[in-house]
Amino acid sequence: MPAYHSTFLTEESADNRIVGNIVLLPIHSKFRGPAYTPEQEYDIVEEVLDLFRANSFFKNFDINGPADRLLIYGILFVSDCLSKLNKSVNYKEAVKVLNNLSLDSFSLPGDIGFPLNSYFQPPANRNEADLLRSYLQQFRQELADRLLSRIYAGDESTPSKYWLAFTKRRFMNTSL
Incomplete structure (x- = not known):
């Protein structure tokens, strides 16, 4: 059974800018x-x-376009977010933990610490690198915020066990 790919692969718009090979x-x-x-x-x-x-069950993922690369980055970030949360963390503590994680410094494609350099191309110049960094920062913040609203949908005192069950899963055997 193949992995699920992004539905945004078919959307080729003039407004969508590609930096490296990430849309x-x-x-x-x-x-x-x-x-x-x-x-x-x-x-x-x-x-x-x-x-x-x-x-998250797949160890291999065929990349069909730039939107799949953004999907991979997002899935790896969600995996990191879930690994930072404990089963005993309440909503306020989880907000602090995930806000710190989303605002921490992170490596871009082409940097030494980036885990998927074989799949991602580095930005062409410094301006594109700054644009990609600010976009990924915004992407990480929004992803962490929406993840929290899903994990704590029913009760703000305990996280959903159906989300925390995926803390030990490693998509593509890597992590950010």
Whole structure:
């Protein structure tokens, strides 16, 4: 059975900018950054959260385009977020932990510490690197915020066991 790919692969728009070989898709976000608001309600952040649990079982993933690379990055970030949360963490502590994780410094494609350099191309110049860093920062913040709303949907005192069951799963045998 093949892994689930991004539905944004077919959307080739002049507004979607490609840095390296990652597409900068629109995001419904309350955080500052270079991403613009899409016309439709479903965005790449919702797709990452919808496909995370199904794709986390796969050790191999065939990349069909730039949107799949953003999907891979999002799934790996969600995996890191879940590994930082404990079963006893309440909502306020989880917000602090995931905000710190999303705002921490991170490596870009082409940097030495980036785990998937064989799949990602580095940005062409410093301006593209800054644009990609700010986009991924906004992407990480929005992803952490929406993940928290899903994990603590029923009760703010305990996280959902159906999400925390995936803390030990490693998508593509890597982590950010």
